[in-house]
Amino acid sequence: MASKSLKVDNRNFDISYEIVNPSGEKDIIFLHGWGSNKDIMKNVFAPFLKDFRHIYIDLPGFGKSPNSVELTTNDYVKITDEFLKLLNSTKDVIAGHSYGGKVSTLLNPKNLVLLSSAGILEEKELSVKLKIKSAKFFNALGLGKITKKFRSEDVNKMNEGMYATFKNVVNEDFTSNFANYKNNALIFWGEKDTATSLESGKKISSLIDNSTFISYDGDHYFFAKNAKDICERIENGIL
Structure with a gap:
């Protein structure tokens, strides 16, 4: 585990992160959901995607990245983008779970991977x-x-x-943000997800022109039991 300090909009942030496969030719960045942390993502995905440099990040206010100031999703995007510049990241792939999916979408990577992403308002x-x-x-x-x-x-x-x-x-409505994303997207979902419904996943897929939608038996953390298949699909769809 490591940490880098950066300043965004005259505010200082210490970002905790971890890199797996540092010699990988392409980058895949993992962004966790609200209330989660990088370790949950790393424990699931680190054994796979050997041709990628994995970058696991604790977003400000989570894990070991402290935060006590009010932020917006656009702030998280700015902070993450500046952090990735410090690592000379090419943003080949960004994979975001839940809230991390919204940040990932706005970062506009070459390839977007959404894991039960937030962003569709539900009743x-x-x-x-x-x-x-x-x-x-x-x-x-x-x-x-x-x-x-x-x-x-x-x-x-x-x-x-x-x-x-x-x-x-x-309560952000990301309908237009998903529709404005024009690169390649792989969208994975848990069929028994009660935090972000399966219908939300299907709607996101309909909004992103170049997207593929795959669902699995599981809840909001469905990817923990389906990581191997998800990673094979990422490799086949991107490499």
């Missing part, structure tokens, strides 16, 4: 809608502390900067 459950309305009501009254009671356990563990970041990114 929320009634209980979630009620929590959101209640939180907005108390915030309007200046009773922000009360809204913390409506946060999930995971959200409560965030510092205020990351909570503000979460609110910025959680």
